[in-house]
Amino acid sequence: MNLNRFAAFRAVMLTGTVSGAAEILGRSQPAVSRLLDKLEYELGVALFERRKGLVTPTPQAHELLNEIERAYVSLEALQSFALRLAKGKGSHISLAALPAFANDFMPQVLSEFHKDWPETKVTLSVRMGPKIEEFAAAQQIDFGMAEMPFRRSGFKVEPFSTAPYVAAVPKGHALAERSSIGPEDLAKNPLILYSSFAPARHLLDQASQSLGIQTEAIIETNLSTPAYAMVKRGLGIAILDPFTAVLQRSDEVELIPFIPTIPFKVALLRPETRPSTPAMEALFSKMGEIRDLVLNELPG
Numbered sequence: 001m002n003l004n005r006f007a008a009f010r011a012v013m014l015t016g017t018v019s020g021a022a023e024i025l026g027r028s029q030p031a032v033s034r035l036l037d038k039l040e041y042e043l044g045v046a047l048f049e050r051r052k053g054l055v056t057p058t059p060q061a062h063e064l065l066n067e068i069e070r071a072y073v074s075l076e077a078l079q080s081f082a083l084r085l086a087k088g089k090g091s092h093i094s095l096a097a098l099p100a101f102a103n104d105f106m107p108q109v110l111s112e113f114h115k116d117w118p119e120t121k122v123t124l125s126v127r128m129g130p131k132i133e134e135f136a137a138a139q140q141i142d143f144g145m146a147e148m149p150f151r152r153s154g155f156k157v158e159p160f161s162t163a164p165y166v167a168a169v170p171k172g173h174a175l176a177e178r179s180s181i182g183p184e185d186l187a188k189n190p191l192i193l194y195s196s197f198a199p200a201r202h203l204l205d206q207a208s209q210s211l212g213i214q215t216e217a218i219i220e221t222n223l224s225t226p227a228y229a230m231v232k233r234g235l236g237i238a239i240l241d242p243f244t245a246v247l248q249r250s251d252e253v254e255l256i257p258f259i260p261t262i263p264f265k266v267a268l269l270r271p272e273t274r275p276s277t278p279a280m281e282a283l284f285s286k287m288g289e290i291r292d293l294v295l296n297e298l299p300g
Helices: 003-015 018-025 029-043 059-086 105-116 129-137 199-210 224-232 242-247 278-295
Strands: 048-051 054-057 092-097 121-126 143-147 155-161 166-170 191-194 219-221 237-240 253-257 266-271
Touching: 003 018, 003 029, 003 059, 018 029, 054 059, 092 129, 092 278, 105 121, 105 242, 105 278, 129 143, 129 266, 155 278, 166 224, 166 242, 191 199, 191 224, 219 224, 224 237, 224 242, 224 253, 237 242, 242 278
Parallel strands: 092 121, 092 143, 191 219, 191 237
Antiparallel strands: 048 054, 143 266, 155 266, 166 237, 166 253
C-alpha cells in the first residue's frame, strides 16, 4: 500500500482542506488531489464529497482515519527506535513479572538501573504465572519472573530466589511477639490466604494436613499486596511472599517466620531465541543486588 496516499488523506482530514494538506506536505494541490483519487480507487470507497472546491469527509473517511492514527503511533515509535539505534541507544528490554515483584521490587530495581542506562527502554507487563510462561515459551518477552514449577518449554530457567514465605500478623495481636508461627496457630485465628490455585496455598494446605490441622480462610485473594493491607487493618493473619512482606513493611504489621518453611521458589524465564544484551545483564545484576538487600530484612 502506498503510504504517500495515506499521508495525503490524513493531512486533508487534519487540516480540512486540500490546500492546507498541500502546504504541510510540501506538494501542489493537484498532486494531493491525485493521491486522494488513487487512494479512493485503490480502496473502492468514496472518502470525500467534493462540491465547489470543498471536500467533506464521508463516514468511511472518519473510520479510516481512526485506523491510520493507530498506525501512525506505531510508525512514530518505530522512527524513534531507529533514531536511538543509529545513535547506539536502541536497547529495549521487555519483561513480564508476578505482581509480587512488579508492585515494589521492580520499580526499585528500575529506578537504580535507569541511573546507569537512561536510554534503555523497559516494558514491564504485570501478569500471573501461567501467562508469563506462555509469553516466554512464545518468545514474546526478553525474560519473565514467575513461581516454579513450570509446565512449558522453550525457555531457560534460572533460579532467582527460594526465600521462605513469612507470617504477617497485626500489631498488638496475641501472636505478634512470637519467634515463629506454625499451622496450629493458624487454625485458631482468622486467616487471609491465597486463592486455592496458588502454589503457596497448596504447600500450606499440605503442611497443615500432614499435622492433622484444618485451616480455613475468612478472606481469599490471589495477590499479596491486598492481603498485606488487610493484615494492616487487623482483619487477620496472612502468609505472604518475602518480597511483598518486606517492601510493603508497616509499623502496623509484624513479620514472623513460619514453620515449617515454605519456599517462594522464583526463577527467571529466558526465551531460547532471545539473545542477551549488556543492558539486560546489567539489569539482572541490579535485580540480584536489590534482592539481597530485601531478603536481608527478613525476620529470623
